Amino acid sequence: MELYQLTACEAGRALQKKEASAAELVAASLDRMALVESTINGFISLREERELFREAEKIQKLLDNGRQLSPLAGIPMALKDNLCTRDLPTTCGSKMLADYRPPYDAHVVDLLKGAHAIMIGKSNMDEFAMGSSTENSYFKPTLNPWDIERVPGGSSGGSAALVAAGEVFFAIGSDTGGSVRQPASLCGVVGLKPTYGLVSRYGLIAFASSLDQVGPLTRDVRDCAAVLDVIAGCDPRDSTSADRQKEHYSSYLGKEVKGFRVAFPSEQLGLGIEQYYKEVFLEGVGKLGRLGVEVEEISMPVYNYALPAYYIICPAEASSNLARYDGVQYGFRSGGEQDLLELYFKNRTEAFGPEVKRRIMLGTYALSAGYYDAYYLQASRVRTAVKQQLERIFEKYDFVVTPTSPTSAFKLGEKVDDPLTMYLNDIFTTLANLAGVPAISIPCGLANGLPVGLQLIGRHFDEGRMFQLCCALEEELGMKGVRPDIRTALEREDA
Amino acid sequence: MAAEFETVIGLEVHLELQTKSKIFCACPNRFGEAPNSNVCPVCLGLPGSLPVLNGKVIELSLRAALALNCEVPPYSKFDRKNYFYPDLPKAYQISQYDFPLARNGHLDLYSESRLIRRVQIERLHIEEDAGKLLHGEDGAASLVDYNRSGVPLVEIVTAPDLRSPEEARLFLELLRRTLLYTGVSDCKMEEGSLRCDANISLRPGGEKALGSKVELKNMNSFRSVQKGLEYEAIRQKSVLRESGSISSETRRYDESRGITLEMRGKEEEHDYRYFPEPDLPPLIIEGSRLKEIGESLPELPTERGLRLAREYEIPPSQAEVITASRGLADFYEEAVGHFNRPRLVANWLTSDVQSLVKEWDKEDPMPFTAFRLAELLRLVEDGAISTRMAKEVLKESFDGGESPGEIVRRKGLAQLSDEKELASIAEKVLQEHQGAAKDFLSGNKKSLSFLVGQVMKHTGGKANPQMVSKLLQERLKKT
Numbered sequence: 001m002e003l004y005q006l007t008a009c010e011a012g013r014a015l016q017k018k019e020a021s022a023a024e025l026v027a028a029s030l031d032r033m034a035l036v037e038s039t040i041n042g043f044i045s046l047r048e049e050r051e052l053f054r055e056a057e058k059i060q061k062l063l064d065n066g067r068q069l070s071p072l073a074g075i076p077m078a079l080k081d082n083l084c085t086r087d088l089p090t091t092c093g094s095k096m097l098a099d100y101r102p103p104y105d106a107h108v109v110d111l112l113k114g115a116h117a118i119m120i121g122k123s124n125m126d127e128f129a130m131g132s133s134t135e136n137s138y139f140k141p142t143l144n145p146w147d148i149e150r151v152p153g154g155s156s157g158g159s160a161a162l163v164a165a166g167e168v169f170f171a172i173g174s175d176t177g178g179s180v181r182q183p184a185s186l187c188g189v190v191g192l193k194p195t196y197g198l199v200s201r202y203g204l205i206a207f208a209s210s211l212d213q214v215g216p217l218t219r220d221v222r223d224c225a226a227v228l229d230v231i232a233g234c235d236p237r238d239s240t241s242a243d244r245q246k247e248h249y250s251s252y253l254g255k256e257v258k259g260f261r262v263a264f265p266s267e268q269l270g271l272g273i274e275q276y277y278k279e280v281f282l283e284g285v286g287k288l289g290r291l292g293v294e295v296e297e298i299s300m301p302v303y304n305y306a307l308p309a310y311y312i313i314c315p316a317e318a319s320s321n322l323a324r325y326d327g328v329q330y331g332f333r334s335g336g337e338q339d340l341l342e343l344y345f346k347n348r349t350e351a352f353g354p355e356v357k358r359r360i361m362l363g364t365y366a367l368s369a370g371y372y373d374a375y376y377l378q379a380s381r382v383r384t385a386v387k388q389q390l391e392r393i394f395e396k397y398d399f400v401v402t403p404t405s406p407t408s409a410f411k412l413g414e415k416v417d418d419p420l421t422m423y424l425n426d427i428f429t430t431l432a433n434l435a436g437v438p439a440i441s442i443p444c445g446l447a448n449g450l451p452v453g454l455q456l457i458g459r460h461f462d463e464g465r466m467f468q469l470c471c472a473l474e475e476e477l478g479m480k481g482v483r484p485d486i487r488t489a490l491e492r493e494d495a
Numbered sequence: 496m497a498a499e500f501e502t503v504i505g506l507e508v509h510l511e512l513q514t515k516s517k518i519f520c521a522c523p524n525r526f527g528e529a530p531n532s533n534v535c536p537v538c539l540g541l542p543g544s545l546p547v548l549n550g551k552v553i554e555l556s557l558r559a560a561l562a563l564n565c566e567v568p569p570y571s572k573f574d575r576k577n578y579f580y581p582d583l584p585k586a587y588q589i590s591q592y593d594f595p596l597a598r599n600g601h602l603d604l605y606s607e608s609r610l611i612r613r614v615q616i617e618r619l620h621i622e623e624d625a626g627k628l629l630h631g632e633d634g635a636a637s638l639v640d641y642n643r644s645g646v647p648l649v650e651i652v653t654a655p656d657l658r659s660p661e662e663a664r665l666f667l668e669l670l671r672r673t674l675l676y677t678g679v680s681d682c683k684m685e686e687g688s689l690r691c692d693a694n695i696s697l698r699p700g701g702e703k704a705l706g707s708k709v710e711l712k713n714m715n716s717f718r719s720v721q722k723g724l725e726y727e728a729i730r731q732k733s734v735l736r737e738s739g740s741i742s743s744e745t746r747r748y749d750e751s752r753g754i755t756l757e758m759r760g761k762e763e764e765h766d767y768r769y770f771p772e773p774d775l776p777p778l779i780i781e782g783s784r785l786k787e788i789g790e791s792l793p794e795l796p797t798e799r800g801l802r803l804a805r806e807y808e809i810p811p812s813q814a815e816v817i818t819a820s821r822g823l824a825d826f827y828e829e830a831v832g833h834f835n836r837p838r839l840v841a842n843w844l845t846s847d848v849q850s851l852v853k854e855w856d857k858e859d860p861m862p863f864t865a866f867r868l869a870e871l872l873r874l875v876e877d878g879a880i881s882t883r884m885a886k887e888v889l890k891e892s893f894d895g896g897e898s899p900g901e902i903v904r905r906k907g908l909a910q911l912s913d914e915k916e917l918a919s920i921a922e923k924v925l926q927e928h929q930g931a932a933k934d935f936l937s938g939n940k941k942s943l944s945f946l947v948g949q950v951m952k953h954t955g956g957k958a959n960p961q962m963v964s965k966l967l968q969e970r971l972k973k974t
Binding site: 082083084090092097100102103104106201202203204205206208209210236237238239240316317319320323324326328329330340344364367368369372376 | 536539540541542543544545546547548575577579581584585586587639766768769770773774775776
């Protein structure tokens with residue numbers, strides 16, 4: 001097996017045992033990039049190679065001096081381009097911020113730097129994280145390593161594709177309605193949306209503040225726990241950050257899962273799910289039983305209301321969060337305006353893409369005088385109902401299992417002109433954001449050669465036991481180490 | 496008979512809180528520094544930054560709320576007020592909408608110890624200030640200074656309870672005094688730490704329903720609040736007489752021309768699209784905390800003024816002057832504690848001492864203490880110095896920091912009150928000025944003053960004039 005194919009934890013062990021050096025890991029990433037990045041287009045910006053090797057050498061020295069470093073030390077990784085970095089521009093996939101360089105690092109970036117992870121570059125995303133295919137990136141679409149005619153999902157599509165393609169060992173994304181889990185599902189990697197408040201949002205460019213969470217995209221569950229071990233924790237700069245004892249998530253792995261109770265809202269499978277996709281998923285649910293987990297079918301009518309509520313609350317918050325992009329202090333400036341109003345119109349009209357504009361308009365409408373009660377307030381009530389129904393379910397069950405998305409990776413351009421169909425990608429994922437609970441997507445199998453994702457939704461702050469169950473299930477599903485064969489994909493492109 | 500029109504006024508006051516740092520970040524909250532020197536990603540509203548509420552803001556806001564007799568519900572929350580303007584870096588202001596920190600307060604307006612108006616405080620809420628736009632003289636460019644962005648404010652909204660522009664000014668003065676006592680703000684209108692908008696409408700005398708109101712902005716002093724409202728009341732009156740209706744609009748007071756001008760009509764009003772601020776948790780106020788803050792409040796100026804007038808039997812108007820600042824009132828009560836002649840102390844404090852205090856513009860604490868005033872007044876009462884001398888000693892003690900007793904000793908200012916010594920000098924003067932003595936005896940009272948003056952001359956002005964006059968008269972009667 002080549003270095004680039006290792007999981008982050010395996011690569012970390014190789015470093016500790018001196019089977020590989022930090023420089024070799026960086027080289028492995030760069031070599032892999034040289035081969036596939038021009039096809040995958042996962043990165044928006046990259047750090048200079050010299051700088052990466054210098055950093056690798058520094059870490060190597062620490063290791064050689066016997067310093068105990070985090071398991072992520074020396075591991076090449078990518079950051080979604082909505083996390084603020086001093087070292088690289090932070091574009092949010094938008095023309096608006098194409099040249100924007102923040103004067104500070106996001107809290108998550110501080111933590112990853114502290115853990116000596118090596119940030120290779122910033123990954124591609126749908127503009128301002130609005131989208132499910134990464135086609136809404138101002139710069140370029142990212143392609144799915146399993147089939148380069150298909151999308152990697154979104155909005156953290158760059159992060160998911162880079163991990164799947166072997167360009168980095170893990171990546172960080174953000175999840176507002178499924179933006180980590182859906183691309184993880186479509187690219188066959190593990191993606192976690194942690195409990196709201198577990199990971200600091202300081203330095204994460206806000207999309208919908210009450211829904212946004214930063215989460216890892218990794219090659220297996222162990223890596224996911226290892227990354228969460230680093231990025232979770234209270235941050236006084238984020239007032240919604242949870243003030244709780246730091247947990248050691250990796251310590252849950254390998255523990256017995258017999259007797260766990262999982263609820264399965266089976267009637268939801270009627271919701272426009274592809275047949276072959278459904279079969280792979282049901283097989284995965286069956287394997288839960290083989291682990292001694294009790295799976296019970298339940299009815300969860302609230303699922304029908306979660307998506308519409310989400311598509312009110314999320315654009316409402318976005319319309320306010322994105323109002324600051326006016327070109328006055330930073331960001332795109334068209335120039336030539338005659339007055340203030342024209343300055344706003346020109347900058348915002350020219351620099352925002354159609355999906356961003358659509359959501360700003362939807363959100364502005366939902367908050368407007370005379371419509372607030374019917375839309376925003378009503379959606380907030382539904383959100384409360386969603387939380388309450390989930391709470392009741394969690395009185396009896398440890399987790400809820402669903403598919404992560406209704407379909408496997410779709411073709412580029414297939415849904416881009418049909419926003420409603422595109423929004424339906426989030427049908428299984430928005431629930432966790434509305435309720436603030438953790439949810440994870442793990443690869444469940446392949447359907448027609450494309451990954452199928454299985455989602456587990458858990459109780460608040462129950463990530464540890466979620467990893468415990470996923471780790472066992474991952475073994476049972478046998479998807480570990482199954483990687484896309486990009487070479488074939490490339491050859492197909494050549495033919 | 497009822498007046499033709501009744502003026503109805505309500506005020507909206509913005510107050511900058513006296514905190515060390517801004518409301519949502521650690522930047523210094525200071526006025527008058529180089530543009531954009533007190534800024535950070537949070538108060539610049541940079542992408543990814545998040546607000547963290549400054550605990551001191553809550554404490555000061557609660558002090559203000561309790562000083563205004565408000566109810567403070569256990570739950571309140573923050574909301575976003577959305578609008579575009581270059582001085583507002585996030586394009587929304589974090590404010591409080593439907594659950595303000597405090598409601599239903601009041602402030603009582605007294606005149607001469609008599610209640611003239613109870614003004615209801617509808618609400619008091621917390622919000623952040625915006626930056627400041629500086630327009631270039633040529634009109635080609637505007638610059639933004641974000642130093643003020645994120646300065647903590649409370650907004651205080653009164654019910655339409657005020658009935659004249661003068662009453663509005665008196666209320667503002669009382670509000671300012673009350674807030675200064677609680678130490679929540681320095682309330683400087685000229686520096687913008689206290690800002691006031693007014694809503695004014697007219698209604699036919701005897702009518703209960705409110706007329707269409709005009710919101711008046713851009714008044715930069717208490718006086719201009721009164722002037723602006725006076726102009727506006729006259730304008731509305733003439734409009735009502737002519738066409739019979741006022742259009743609801745926002746008007747700006749033009750200080751230099753003394754008139755109000757239309758800013759925007761009702762249809763141009765913003766839709767602020769308020770919604771709950773997701774970046775901040777709700778504000779939960781514990782009863783125990785309220786109690787603690789309530790107990791830490793000082794006696795407020797209105798109550799204190801009423802008490803001083805009653806307890807020390809001084810005129811209410813004088814009590815009001817003394818309670819204009821907490822420091823002056825403390826000074827008064829301390830001085831009376833040392834020298835129990837409350838009226839005398841009040842007279843000195845409201846005349847000679849206060850004029851010196853007014854001239855005192857230094858940052859250092861005043862060297863003149865209540866104890867020294869008591870000492871000075873005791874010297875006068877004991878006859879050691881004359882009232883005229885006391886004024887000089889006061890000035891010198893104030894300027895140099897020396898105690899009145901020391902000054903009197905050092906300069907030998909003490910009055911000559913030794914009867915024997917004065918008697919012999921009086922004798923001598925009578926010998927020297929026998930003509931004047933004769934004049935007095937033949938009924939010319941003026942010549943006594945002359946003779947007193949001569950004794951004063953002999954003693955270098957130190958003689959106790961009352962005593963000299965008495966001695967002279969005794970001697971003259973004997974002859």
